[in-house]
Amino acid sequence: MSLIEVKNVSKDFKVYQREKGFGNTVKSLFVRKYQIIRAVREISFTIEQGELIGYIGPNGAGKSTTIKMLAGILLPTAGEIKVDGIIPYQDRKKNAMKIGVVFGQRSQLNWDLPMEDTFELYRRMYRVEQARYRRNLEFFVELLGMKEFIRTPVRQLSLGQKMRAEIAIALLHDPQILYLDEPTIGLDVVVKNKIRHFIKELNREKATTVILTTHNMNDIDQICERIIMIDKGRILHDESLEHFKKTYTNYYYVQIECAADSKAEVDPRFKLIKKENEHKYLYAFNKEEISFQEVLLYFAQNFELLDISIKPPEIEEIVRRLYEQV
Amino acid sequence: MHLLRLYLAFSKVNFLTQMEYRTQYFLRMVTKTIAWLTGFILISVLLYRFRAISGWSTYEVLFLYTLDVLSYSLAATFFLSPFQNLSRNIRLGMFDEVLTKPVNPLLYYMCTKTSAGYVNNYIISVVVLGLCFKNLQIKLTVAKLIALVIVLLGATLIQSAAFMLTNIPAFWLVKSNSLYRLFFSNITGFLQYPLSIYNRSVQIFLTFILPYAFVNYYPAQYFLGKEEYLFHPLFQYLTPLVGVLFFTLAYFLWKLGINNYQSTGS
Numbered sequence: 001m002s003l004i005e006v007k008n009v010s011k012d013f014k015v016y017q018r019e020k021g022f023g024n025t026v027k028s029l030f031v032r033k034y035q036i037i038r039a040v041r042e043i044s045f046t047i048e049q050g051e052l053i054g055y056i057g058p059n060g061a062g063k064s065t066t067i068k069m070l071a072g073i074l075l076p077t078a079g080e081i082k083v084d085g086i087i088p089y090q091d092r093k094k095n096a097m098k099i100g101v102v103f104g105q106r107s108q109l110n111w112d113l114p115m116e117d118t119f120e121l122y123r124r125m126y127r128v129e130q131a132r133y134r135r136n137l138e139f140f141v142e143l144l145g146m147k148e149f150i151r152t153p154v155r156q157l158s159l160g161q162k163m164r165a166e167i168a169i170a171l172l173h174d175p176q177i178l179y180l181d182e183p184t185i186g187l188d189v190v191v192k193n194k195i196r197h198f199i200k201e202l203n204r205e206k207a208t209t210v211i212l213t214t215h216n217m218n219d220i221d222q223i224c225e226r227i228i229m230i231d232k233g234r235i236l237h238d239e240s241l242e243h244f245k246k247t248y249t250n251y252y253y254v255q256i257e258c259a260a261d262s263k264a265e266v267d268p269r270f271k272l273i274k275k276e277n278e279h280k281y282l283y284a285f286n287k288e289e290i291s292f293q294e295v296l297l298y299f300a301q302n303f304e305l306l307d308i309s310i311k312p313p314e315i316e317e318i319v320r321r322l323y324e325q326v
Numbered sequence: 327m328h329l330l331r332l333y334l335a336f337s338k339v340n341f342l343t344q345m346e347y348r349t350q351y352f353l354r355m356v357t358k359t360i361a362w363l364t365g366f367i368l369i370s371v372l373l374y375r376f377r378a379i380s381g382w383s384t385y386e387v388l389f390l391y392t393l394d395v396l397s398y399s400l401a402a403t404f405f406l407s408p409f410q411n412l413s414r415n416i417r418l419g420m421f422d423e424v425l426t427k428p429v430n431p432l433l434y435y436m437c438t439k440t441s442a443g444y445v446n447n448y449i450i451s452v453v454v455l456g457l458c459f460k461n462l463q464i465k466l467t468v469a470k471l472i473a474l475v476i477v478l479l480g481a482t483l484i485q486s487a488a489f490m491l492t493n494i495p496a497f498w499l500v501k502s503n504s505l506y507r508l509f510f511s512n513i514t515g516f517l518q519y520p521l522s523i524y525n526r527s528v529q530i531f532l533t534f535i536l537p538y539a540f541v542n543y544y545p546a547q548y549f550l551g552k553e554e555y556l557f558h559p560l561f562q563y564l565t566p567l568v569g570v571l572f573f574t575l576a577y578f579l580w581k582l583g584i585n586n587y588q589s590t591g592s
Contacts, residue, residue, distance in 0.1 A: 075585055089585070093430070121336065
């Protein structure tokens with residue numbers, strides 16, 4: 001049995017339609033038209049203990065809805081969800097002991113008190129013994145660098161400090177699964193890296209299963225091992241990050257900088273992506289069609305080169321292209 | 327035991343939170359005290375002028391009023407702030423958090439929002455209650471005291487259920503404050519005077535539809551030995567039962583509401 005089993009799950013929302021104009025507003029007091037929006041359509045997947053999953057997709061694809069169903073917040077309209085043998089929305093209390101939840105846009109911390117006070121409260125709520133609590137706290141404070149602000153009232157913390165505290169509090173009870181909904185949104189690079197490093201470390205130390213939704217492809221690239229991509233409520237891809245990259249990474253980039261304004265016609269196998277100025281160009285090519293050697297040779301012969309570099313595509317690129325296809 | 331300790335831990339945090347804004351806390355206390363005292367004084371003045379309302383003397387009416395205030399304050403301590411803000415919490419998706427905790431959602435939701443601001447109400451009510459007993463020459467035996475506690479528990483359950491029931495529609499309607507306002511700023515006004523002075527339809531409404539008369543009027547019959555039975559003499563003992571039933575109904579609807587919770591987009 002897998003840790004998380006999702007079978008043919010759908011979720012509908014009723015959305016009331018509002019029409020323009022005062023007359024229609026009055027009318028809507030009595031008769032309201034609504035539309036059923038299917039946010040998630042018959043998705044299925046399984047997740048094993050210890051996996052690091054990137055759950056990606058454009059805005060409104062159904063990511064948060066899926067996470068909320070897994071966490072027991074929302075009831076699926078159809079289908080079956082099992083998390084460690086439990087149906088989350090039927091047995092919320094038991095499910096809560098197994099999961100940690102961080103919603104990037106929302107806070108679990110008491111705004112007016114230092115986070116240590118909230119921690120203590122959570123320790124009691126999740127019945128964590130003192131010894132384990134001390135150990136975990138030490139681990140988090142150390143790895144997330146929270147020492148200097150643990151006694152500061154939360155309302156005085158910066159966004160990055162708050163987010164670290166949110167992650168720590170979600171993990172005090174050693175949950176098997178951690179749901180992270182856009183944890184790095186709005187954070188600076190240093191904090192982002194700290195959080196990424198921490199998640200990796202957590203997974204190694206405690207084999208915590210992590211399901212991460214994000215728009216930041218660096219998060220995916222650095223944390224995840226497997227990608228599930230969803231759009232318009234359907235799963236489009238579900239594969240290892242490596243395979244995902246391999247499949248969609250035939251296209252490499254070559255950036256050149258040449259001395260003189262080049263008039264030469266460029267081989268049609270190179271697609272012009274960007275012309276920064278008269279001297280700097282970025283091309284894409286398919287590495288199945290042209291080998292790296294040929295590329296270097298071609299540009300060396302036809303241009304007066306100052307600089308040349310060949311880059312594999314960033315995952316962000318790949319995903320953007322996939323988004324555009326769908 | 328675990329729950330009790332957890333509750334105490336939450337109370338401590340809530341209290342600390344409210345103490346972060348000490349001045350605001352004490353100002354609120356003062357305004358509330360004045361507001362309630364005004365209520366008591368108004369009743370006294372009114373009855374001083376008219377001697378009695380349909381056979382109810384000043385202290386008897388004050389007794390009615392105090393039962394209402396005390397059970398309201400007990401209920402409000404736990405239910406006012408969570409349920410007054412339910413629709414906002416639902417609209418902003420802040421209710422998500424409640425459903426991912428290893429504690430009963432209602433209990434957790436109450437715990438996080440318990441108010442420490444009703445201490446003054448308790449004190450005033452208990453003092454006025456004492457005055458009533460003294461002036462009405464009712465001997466407070468152990469049996470009477472136990473009965474009083476049970477009645478207060480039942481009345482508190484009724485008031486709590488009312489806080490819940492008037493706000494639970496928010497799970498379906500997202501924004502719904504009107505019911506709550508109507509209820510607590512208009513309908514409860516009826517409770518200040520004995521039910522017997524009202525029209526029959528009001529009596530039926532407050533007995534069978536919204537059983538608010540069980541908060542003070544019916545139990546007062548028992549304590550004051552009033553024999554003006556509107557429906558059945560047995561009603562004076564029913565407050566705890568009505569409380570449990572009304573609260574069970576509210577809890578059932580709350581559970582339905584939770585399962586209909588739609589959260590927000592992100």
